[in-house]
């Protein structure tokens with residue numbers, strides 16, 4: 001049995017037909033966790049869909065009405081890059097409910113993982129890049145509304161910049177001097193680390209610079225990584241961004257967006273991380289959160305490996321990494 005909860009429903013499946021987004025990955029991750037003995041069925045909690053009231057904590061009434069009434073324009077549906085259906089709307093409301101449940105359980109157990117979510121390209125008034133509703137932002141705003149947390153930090157390690165996250169929480173930001181350049185940390189490479197202080201939500205995004213979205217609204221800290229960056233350099237930048245962020249800001253909740261697409265075999269990514277490097281990335285985030293006593297909720301975001309089983313393995317490894325960092329003991333194998 002795991003020392004934390006996994007949030008999952010078969011209804012997480014996104015009904016989008018043949019698509020580069022492997023919508024079946026959630027089901028495969030859940031099944032593999034049980035079949036491999038990593039998780040027990042009792043480790044899972046089933047989420048309920050978020051209420052419209054929850055969704056409206058982040059999204060505009062006009063956008064929510066369009067989704068509920070099926071009145072997105074052709075242009076809006078194109079920007080979403082997944083085919084609209086009422087079933088898809090339900091799946092996104094459920095993803096938001098899953099992230100709310102993950103946040104609640106993270107506050108209770110120190111960590112919780114939703115086997116889904118992480119739709120970081122959704123904006124208050126529109127969706128894009130396969131993301132209709134920003135489930136993580138909804139969870140943060142709901143926890144704040146319930147006075148369960150005051151502040152939160154998003155740590156987005158998907159290969160694509162968290163443009164929706166940056167836009168949603170930009171309103172709370174106050175302008176400050178840019179961070180001192182930390183390019184010395186990684187010899188021979190010069191990605192740009194830029195940032196500004198945040199208001200009640202501090203946003204960190206590590207992503208490939210030459211990739212979607214073309215327009216990257218500023219996060220509190222953005223690390224614009226060069227193509228093909230490998231494990232050690234990536235981990236140095238992540239360590240750097242986390243230290244810098246936590247020097248400036250004390251979050252009551254850390255929202256880790258654990259995209260599988262920085263993987264070197266990803267079809268939509270251009271970074272060079274190995275499967276082992278991605279697991280070390282997860283361990284680093286968990287270790288930092290644990291050391292500082294910050295509860296961490298995890299969502300999965302993207303993952304488009306040529307072999308879907310690689311994406312599934314990367315997502316399963318996130319659960320293993322959490323168990324290794326937060327577990328009381330390692331299982332003894334003799």
Ligand SMILES: [Zn+2]
Pocket residue numbers: 158159160259261301302303
């Ligand atoms: Zn992505």
